[in-house]
Amino acid sequence: MPHTSRKNRPTASTQKRTQVTDNDGWTHVTSSNNVRRVLHKTRTKTSNEQDSNAQPIAQDSSQANASGEPELVLGPAEAPGRLTLEELQAQYQGYREKWITSETWTRLEAQLRERIVSVSAQVDAVVCVGLGSPSGFLRGGWVDRRVVSMYQLAALESIAQWISNTTPSTHNIPIYAQDPVFNTLDKSLLSSLNITVLTHPAAFTLLTKNTLLFCPGAERKHLEQLLAAEPCMVFGGPLEDTNSDVIQEFVGRVGSVVLGPFEGCEHAFWKTRVYFREEDGEEVGGVGVDV
Structure with a gap:
C-alpha cells in the first residue's frame, strides 16, 4: 500500500x-x-x-x-516591518518606567546629588556615541540589542534631565546622538525626545571640557579620540583595564562611581561607571564607589 x-x-x-x-x-x-x-x-x-x-x-x-x-x-538596523513610531514610543516608555523605578537609578541619582553635583553644573551638552538601534534587531543573537539600547536610552535621557534640573540655566541641556545603525524609526524616536541625531564625525567635533560623554561599550579607538577632549563626565566603561595610555591617563585624573547590577537587564550596564572630574583638593585616581 x-x-x-x-x-x-x-x-x-x-x-x-x-x-x-x-x-x-x-x-x-x-x-x-x-x-x-x-x-x-x-x-x-x-x-x-x-x-x-x-x-x-x-x-x-x-x-x-x-x-x-x-x-x-x-547599513541602518532592520526594524520589524509593521512597527510604527507610536508603538516604538510606547515600548520605550515601558523600558523607561522600569529604569527610573529601579534601585540602580535610585542609587545613581543619589551619587549624582552627593558627589557629582558640582561637576554636573559645568555640563553644557550631552553627546552620546554608539547607542545602537532601539528598533532594529538581529535574529539568533545572544542578547536582544533592542532591549539594551532602550534601557541605555532611558539612562541617557534621565541623566540629562537630572543635570538640566540641577543647573541654573533655564534651558534644557542639548543632547546629541550618533550611530551608523540608526534607522528612520530610531531617528524619529530620538527626535521626539529632543535628541539631535548626528552623522559621523559631527559628535567628535562637539566634545569640550564641559561635555557629558555617554558611551557605554565604545571601542578603544573611539575612546582615545573622545577622551582626548577631556569631557567633565563620562558614562561608560569600564576603562580601568583598557590597554591604552591615553585612556589610562584619563582614568588617573578622574573619580568614578560604579553602577550596581541592573535587575531589568544586566547586559545593558555591565560594569558601567560614571567618571567625573574631581574638584581641586579631592583625591583622584579613578577609585570607584559602588552605587
Whole structure:
C-alpha cells in the first residue's frame, strides 16, 4: 500500500551573524540582511601586495578599497516591518518606567546629588556615541540589542534631565546622538525626545571640557579620540583595564562611581561607571564607589 503523501516541513532559514568592523573602528555583530557587498573598481596588484585572507570590513562605499575586494557596508538596523513610531514610543516608555523605578537609578541619582553635583553644573551638552538601534534587531543573537539600547536610552535621557534640573540655566541641556545603525524609526524616536541625531564625525567635533560623554561599550579607538577632549563626565566603561595610555591617563585624573547590577537587564550596564572630574583638593585616581 503506498505511503500517504506528506508535505515536507519547511526548513527554518538560518541567519548567519557576521562580525564587521567599520572604517571608524566600530565592531558590529549583524545579520546578513544588515550589510551589503559593494564591489569597487579593481586595479592591478603590484608584486609587493599579497592576497588578503582577512575578513572584509565595513567601510564607506565612497572610499576606495586598496585590494579591490568587495567591501561590507554597514547599513541602518532592520526594524520589524509593521512597527510604527507610536508603538516604538510606547515600548520605550515601558523600558523607561522600569529604569527610573529601579534601585540602580535610585542609587545613581543619589551619587549624582552627593558627589557629582558640582561637576554636573559645568555640563553644557550631552553627546552620546554608539547607542545602537532601539528598533532594529538581529535574529539568533545572544542578547536582544533592542532591549539594551532602550534601557541605555532611558539612562541617557534621565541623566540629562537630572543635570538640566540641577543647573541654573533655564534651558534644557542639548543632547546629541550618533550611530551608523540608526534607522528612520530610531531617528524619529530620538527626535521626539529632543535628541539631535548626528552623522559621523559631527559628535567628535562637539566634545569640550564641559561635555557629558555617554558611551557605554565604545571601542578603544573611539575612546582615545573622545577622551582626548577631556569631557567633565563620562558614562561608560569600564576603562580601568583598557590597554591604552591615553585612556589610562584619563582614568588617573578622574573619580568614578560604579553602577550596581541592573535587575531589568544586566547586559545593558555591565560594569558601567560614571567618571567625573574631581574638584581641586579631592583625591583622584579613578577609585570607584559602588552605587
